[in-house]
Amino acid sequence: MNKPIIALDFASKQQVEEFLAQFSEPLFVKVGMELYYQEGPELIRYIKSLGHEIFLDLKLHDIPNTVESAMRGLSKLGVDMVNVHAAGGLEMMKAAKRGLADSDTKLIAVTQLTSTSEKQMHEDQWIYVSLEESVLHYAKRAMQAGLDGVVCSVLEAQAIRDACGQEFLRVTPGIRPAAVSADDQKRIATPAQAREKGSSHIVVGRAITKADNPSESYSQIATEWSGHQ
Numbered sequence: 657m658n659k660p661i662i663a664l665d666f667a668s669k670q671q672v673e674e675f676l677a678q679f680s681e682p683l684f685v686k687v688g689m690e691l692y693y694q695e696g697p698e699l700i701r702y703i704k705s706l707g708h709e710i711f712l713d714l715k716l717h718d719i720p721n722t723v724e725s726a727m728r729g730l731s732k733l734g735v736d737m738v739n740v741h742a743a744g745g746l747e748m749m750k751a752a753k754r755g756l757a758d759s760d761t762k763l764i765a766v767t768q769l770t771s772t773s774e775k776q777m778h779e780d781q782w783i784y785v786s787l788e789e790s791v792l793h794y795a796k797r798a799m800q801a802g803l804d805g806v807v808c809s810v811l812e813a814q815a816i817r818d819a820c821g822q823e824f825l826r827v828t829p830g831i832r833p834a835a836v837s838a839d840d841q842k843r844i845a846t847p848a849q850a851r852e853k854g855s856s857h858i859v860v861g862r863a864i865t866k867a868d869n870p871s872e873s874y875s876q877i878a879t880e881w882s883g884h885q
């Protein structure tokens with residue numbers, strides 16, 4: 657079972673240091689734009705030096721040439737996973753993969769953000785199919801481009817596994833233990849539902865980072881996710 661990925665949505669290295677000091681085991685952490693735009697590559701090197709796995713979540717979405725060059729730069733960081741927006745298109749996703757050619761970094765594509773409802777997708781994007789159909793379409797395009805998987809919600813994970821196979825990653829944020837509020841997320845599920853419905857990875861931020869006892873919250877979520885309760 658893959659470790660839950662902890663979203664380090666903090667504003668500074670100091671906050672990251674204080675947070676990570678509460679854990680003794682190797683973790684799988686996600687560095688997103690809030691942190692990376694403040695602390696940059698140096699922070700990635702620091703987290704790697706502690707022995708943690710890293711998902712660098714910058715959600716690239718630009719013309720193919722720009723994305724390829726950006727990925728070539730990111731490939732030197734030696735992170736475990738990076739992402740792009742599938743909405744950038746097949747050519748952009750192929751370009752992103754070319755940029756990572758000399759590294760082992762896994763590349764996944766964001767389908768529809770977990771903060772997006774079907775109604776919002778219709779109103780904002782004028783995509784007039786069901787949300788699941790849109791996510792599935794993006795997943796198939798990502799697979800066609802040679803990517804390793806997608807970011808989706810738990811609600812679409814099973815359909816993607818059926819269509820794209822077990823090896824194609826289904827990385828699912830929007831995870832909320834029953835007692836935690838949904839905040840801005842729309843398509844949410846518990847860690848146990850994620851396991852039952854075919855996620856390959858779960859991403860958890862505030863339910864751990866804002867908990868009174870983050871390490872205890874992490875252990876509970878990891879236990880529920882693994883099914884060994």
Ligand SMILES: O=C(O)c1cc(=O)[nH]c(=O)n1[C@@H]1O[C@H](COP(=O)(O)O)[C@@H](O)[C@H]1O
Nearest residue numbers: 663713768769770807829830859860861862
């Ligand atoms: O790519 C992501 O990681 C991502 C995609 C998505 O569709 N939804 C989503 O919430 N995320 C990220 O996953 C994390 C979820 O955080 P919490 O809602 O606090 O658990 C955040 O860092 C988001 O940026």
